[in-house]
Amino acid sequence: MSTPEQMRAVVYRGNEVLDVANVPVPAVGEHDVLVRVAYCGVCGTDLHIVFGDGGWGVPGSVYRHTSHTYGPLLPPYRPQPTD
16 A cells, blocks of 8 residues: 555644645654544544643544554554555
8 A cells, every 4th residue: 555645634724723735644753653544523622722722632633544554663563554
């Protein structure tokens, strides 16, 4: 499975503005796993973080994904990438 060059992402543009944009797919480091996200939810905590009302965690952390690419220094036993 080849890694695409671009991916869609929600980008915070500032001033409480969110935008869906095509951005470069990040490089996979030696200890990283690149995942293909099928869908991502926006929860109330995400909105509190974006709009400066506090909250914790990583925005967009509610998602369904499949493993895509593995860094070379990860342990040898791991699930195979799927579509």
